[in-house]
Amino acid sequence: MxxxxxxxxxxxxxxxxxxxxxxxxxxxxxxxxxxxxxxxxxxxxxxxxxxxxxxxxxxxxxxxxQYKFTEAMSLSIDCKTQEEVDHFWARLTEGGGEPGRCSWLKDKFGVSWQVVPEQLPRLLQDPDREKAGRVMGAMMQMGKIEIDKLEAAAKG
Structure with missing residues (x-):
């Protein structure tokens, strides 16, 4: 339970x-x-x-x-692959959902979601803070997260 x-x-x-x-x-x-x-x-x-x-x-x-959803609460989806990210992003934004920035979106009902590949937190927590900073900079330019661009930023 x-x-x-x-x-x-x-x-x-x-x-x-x-x-x-x-x-x-x-x-x-x-x-x-x-x-x-x-x-x-x-x-x-x-x-x-x-x-x-x-x-x-x-x-x-x-x-x-009486009550509406806000971005103050979101549901986060952990994804292993870009295919998973693409699937959840497409399905949750279909029919009137709104893509947001940095992995966030709002579905057609107003519920906020984060579609997060497992690589993102790992790269952001890298002990090499310059590397992590490059990843953060790349993420800040994205709506839907693109794993290959995160990894390219990490490599410099």
Missing amino acids: QKITTFLWFDGQAEEAMNHYISIFKNSKVLSVTRWPKGHPQEGQVLVASFELDGVQFQVLNGGP
């Missing part, structure tokens, strides 16, 4: 968001769905639902328009 679960508040888009995320991540599934009861103005829509993305549990709520 997972001790801490991310809970995402939507305004009528909870089920669409959950299904979209499940379609992007392998080993993902719906765990439970509770719908608004008969007679409620949102009858039949998801009230709350639980799901897993690659084994990590999340919950969604159709709570109304």
Whole structure:
């Protein structure tokens, strides 16, 4: 059982968001769905639902328009290859998402994500601070991270 679960508040888009995320991540599934009861103005829509993305549990709520997502909270995806980076970047920005800078993006629901290749933190933490500085400079010029450009910057 997972001790801490991310809970995402939507305004009528909870089920669409959950299904979209499940379609992007392998080993993902719906765990439970509770719908608004008969007679409620949102009858039949998801009230709350639980799901897993690659084994990590999340919950969604159709709570109304009171709260919006901000970049103050993001979900970070660790990637091993450029192919993975490209996959997640494309799928999460499709349909109205917004690419950001330095691995950040906002999906069509307003949720902020970071798509981070494993090479980035390793190169930024290199004991050779000049090398790490070159990598930081290269990253600051990117939206979607390009591993080959990071490695070229590290080499000088």
